[in-house]
Amino acid sequence: MSSGPPTQIFYHPGGVTREERAALLRQTGATVWFTGLSGSGKSTLAMALEQALVRRGHAAYVLDGDNVRFGLNAGPKILANTRGYSAEQAARFGLGFAATDREENVRRIGEVAKLFADAGLIAVTSFVSPYRKDRDAARTAHETHQAGAVPFVEVFVNTPIEVCEQRDPKGLYRQAREAMAAGRGLGFTGIDDPYEPPLKPELTLNMATQTVEEGVAAVFDYLTARGLLRG
Amino acid sequence: MSSGPPTQIFYHPGGVTREERAALLRQTGATVWFTGLSGSGKSTLAMALEQALVRRGHAAYVLDGDNVRFGLNAGPKILANTRGYSAEQAARFGLGFAATDREENVRRIGEVAKLFADAGLIAVTSFVSPYRKDRDAARTAHETHQAGAVPFVEVFVNTPIEVCEQRDPKGLYRQAREAMAAGRGLGFTGIDDPYEPPLKPELTLNMATQTVEEGVAAVFDYLTARGLLRG
Numbered sequence: 001m002s003s004g005p006p007t008q009i010f011y012h013p014g015g016v017t018r019e020e021r022a023a024l025l026r027q028t029g030a031t032v033w034f035t036g037l038s039g040s041g042k043s044t045l046a047m048a049l050e051q052a053l054v055r056r057g058h059a060a061y062v063l064d065g066d067n068v069r070f071g072l073n074a075g076p077k078i079l080a081n082t083r084g085y086s087a088e089q090a091a092r093f094g095l096g097f098a099a100t101d102r103e104e105n106v107r108r109i110g111e112v113a114k115l116f117a118d119a120g121l122i123a124v125t126s127f128v129s130p131y132r133k134d135r136d137a138a139r140t141a142h143e144t145h146q147a148g149a150v151p152f153v154e155v156f157v158n159t160p161i162e163v164c165e166q167r168d169p170k171g172l173y174r175q176a177r178e179a180m181a182a183g184r185g186l187g188f189t190g191i192d193d194p195y196e197p198p199l200k201p202e203l204t205l206n207m208a209t210q211t212v213e214e215g216v217a218a219v220f221d222y223l224t225a226r227g228l229l230r231g
Numbered sequence: 232m233s234s235g236p237p238t239q240i241f242y243h244p245g246g247v248t249r250e251e252r253a254a255l256l257r258q259t260g261a262t263v264w265f266t267g268l269s270g271s272g273k274s275t276l277a278m279a280l281e282q283a284l285v286r287r288g289h290a291a292y293v294l295d296g297d298n299v300r301f302g303l304n305a306g307p308k309i310l311a312n313t314r315g316y317s318a319e320q321a322a323r324f325g326l327g328f329a330a331t332d333r334e335e336n337v338r339r340i341g342e343v344a345k346l347f348a349d350a351g352l353i354a355v356t357s358f359v360s361p362y363r364k365d366r367d368a369a370r371t372a373h374e375t376h377q378a379g380a381v382p383f384v385e386v387f388v389n390t391p392i393e394v395c396e397q398r399d400p401k402g403l404y405r406q407a408r409e410a411m412a413a414g415r416g417l418g419f420t421g422i423d424d425p426y427e428p429p430l431k432p433e434l435t436l437n438m439a440t441q442t443v444e445e446g447v448a449a450v451f452d453y454l455t456a457r458g459l460l461r462g
Contacts, residue, residue, distance in 0.1 A: 100320050104320075
């Protein structure tokens with residue numbers, strides 16, 4: 001625990017209402033949370049959805065798993081090199097890939113997505129986020145936001161693991177298989193660490209049987225039907 | 232340090248350009264970073280600026296020092312209670328008010344503001360942020376963003392400490408003075424911890440001699456003159 005100067009923290013409601021933001025942007029802010037195995041097509045879908053939304057006049061922003069690792073959720077090395085953090089500070093606040101670190105990674109992204117959605121944007125996240133508990137916590141954070149509940153749309157990208165492994169865009173499955181063969185597990189999702197599928201996702205896609213365009217259209221139609229996007 | 236599955240992190244440029252976002256929102260995203268003593272008027276200015284921007288058709292969002300302490304930068308207790316973090320996890324990732332924790336608090340906010348500005352919004356931050364090094368690091372993070380440099384506008388709210396202490400909206404100066412009198416320093420900014428004024432802020436305000444409306448107008452005029460807001 002930490003010490004420091006006296007502090008009292010109060011939540012300050014802002015001077016701008018949710019309705020004013022919605023009127024300005026012609027939409028209600030929401031988070032679209034893609035979850036699925038590595039190689040399932042999450043990032044491709046997220047980028048394509050953002051593009052489709054912006055080109056139709058809707059403010060949207062992708063929070064990508066890799067990209068935030070350069071900034072908000074940087075690892076110890078980046079924090080030491082770019083911020084001058086001491087080794088101790090960098091080790092404490094920098095995020096690696098251990099289970100606790102991945103949980104904190106997902107938590108921070110959920111909180112940031114919530115702020116974007118509260119600001120009126122369609123926040124689109126693209127993370128494996130394999131554990132049900134972590135995704136449900138992100139949903140709860142949205143539903144219990146101090147400034148009012150924020151819509152959370154969980155999209156399960158249920159592409160079969162055989163297809164994900166065949167694509168293997170980053171060569172990660174191959175590395176995981178090699179490690180397994182060499183007798184050292186790596187905790188890789190789908191190989192030697194579980195992926196817990198959503199129990200009640202708002203949408204389920206399968207990029208082995210659907211095109212990117214079809215997947216994006218399904219999300220777009222869902223957001224429209226729910227009244228979150230206005231023409 | 233942490234171990235975990237194999238990973239390679241690449242920065243993925245999105246499918247939406249900065250120009251497309253600017254055309255959609257009729258503005259160029261930027262961060263307006265208010266810095267100044269407790270009680271100097273930062274939060275009031277930030278909320279009023281956000282309101283003025285939105286009412287003139289510009290997307291803006293305040294990242295408030297207190298508010299993010301409920302979510303992204305929550306302390307150990309909130310992390311244990313709302314996320315089920317173990318005591319060890321909560322102590323590691325939860326932010327208190329020690330010097331290292333405050334530095335990390337400012338760092339995360341700078342990173343989130345950068346993402347909002349990259350998304351095309353006017354991000355408005357309201358934090359004491361007393362150390363030059365931390366503010367400069369936030370500026371550097373904006374200037375070196377992988378997706379392209381993001382404008383960073385530092386606004387020094389230079390209200391004299393006597394006025395801040397007289398206002399003392401949260402009673403923090405009184406507590407700090409009492410602690411000093413009792414022989415235990417608290418590291419309170421302006422009392423027994425330094426506030427390092429910006430050397431080259433884009434703007435300087437003084438809420439002892441200016442009204443909130445005048446302060447907001449000064450920032451609005453600056454953003455317009457710099458070409459960041461379009462009519």
